[in-house]
Amino acid sequence: MERATFAAGCFWGVEDIFRKTPGVISTQVGYCGGTSAQPSYEQVCSGRTGHAEAVEVEFDPRQVSYEALLEVFWGLHDPTTLNRQGPDIGTQYRSAIFTHSAEQESAALASRAQAQAGLKRSIVTEITAAPTFYRAEDYHQKYYDRHAPVCAPRL
Numbered sequence: 001m002e003r004a005t006f007a008a009g010c011f012w013g014v015e016d017i018f019r020k021t022p023g024v025i026s027t028q029v030g031y032c033g034g035t036s037a038q039p040s041y042e043q044v045c046s047g048r049t050g051h052a053e054a055v056e057v058e059f060d061p062r063q064v065s066y067e068a069l070l071e072v073f074w075g076l077h078d079p080t081t082l083n084r085q086g087p088d089i090g091t092q093y094r095s096a097i098f099t100h101s102a103e104q105e106s107a108a109l110a111s112r113a114q115a116q117a118g119l120k121r122s123i124v125t126e127i128t129a130a131p132t133f134y135r136a137e138d139y140h141q142k143y144y145d146r147h148a149p150v151c152a153p154r155l
Contacts, residue, residue, distance in 0.1 A: 001025060002061050004069050005032055005098035007052035008077035009085025012143040015055045017076050019142070023064025028056050029143075030135045032098055033126075038134055047090045054098065056133050066104055070111040073097065079112075080121035095123075099132035102116050105129070 008014045011029040019027045031044050034051030044051045057069060077085050079095045097112075100104040108127045116123050 001058050002066065003100050003130075004057045004059060004066060004104065005054055005097070005100070005133060006069075006073050007032065007054040007055070007094060007096040008073060008079075009053070009093045010088050011053040011055050011136070011140065013149060014053075016074060016122060016144040016149070017072065017141070018055055018057050018069070021059075021064060021069070021072055023062075023068075024057055024059045026058045027142075028135055029140050030054055030056060031092075032056075032133050033096060033128070033131055036148075037132075041137055041140065044092050045090070047092060049092075051092060052094050052096050053092050053136075054096070054133065066107055067111065070097070070108060074111065074115040079115065079123045079125045081139060082124045095125040096144070097125060097127045098133075100130050116152050 015027045015029045018024055031039050031051035034049040038047040039049045039051055043049050064116050077095060083091050083094050092111055097108045110131035112123055112125060
């Protein structure tokens with residue numbers, strides 16, 4: 001199994017889409033890319049921790065490639081909006097790919113260049129080595145299983 005970590009706005013909808021992707025074994029939502037250890041949802045929402053709402057994906061590379069997951073990522077949000085997805089505004093909603101290996105970094109950079117082709121606006125998605133991932137509170141996990149969608153990714 002391998003891991004991939006993506007930030008693409010509100011993590012509820014992003015998780016739901018990745019969780020339903022064939023080859024994905026499990027998902028969890030959390031916080032990534034900031035400076036505070038063990039941040040709470042309220043702290044992340046304040047915008048002062050530097051964390052993004054993110055989804056950690058465990059996948060079977062024999063069933064789905066990392067490149068295929070990148071295609072899902074580019075299709076589910078607008079990577080040209082800085083610190084915003086739809087009505088959600090703030091650095092916690094930024095577009096980011098947190099890579100777990102040199103191979104993932106190379107694939108992410110290539111896919112960003114490919115996704116940029118044909119777009120009029122520049123992609124602002126950051127691509128960085130995966131820092132510590134902090135699992136979000138239980139009530140955020142598989143949120144759409146318990147609630148109607150309240151934030152809808154672009155798909």
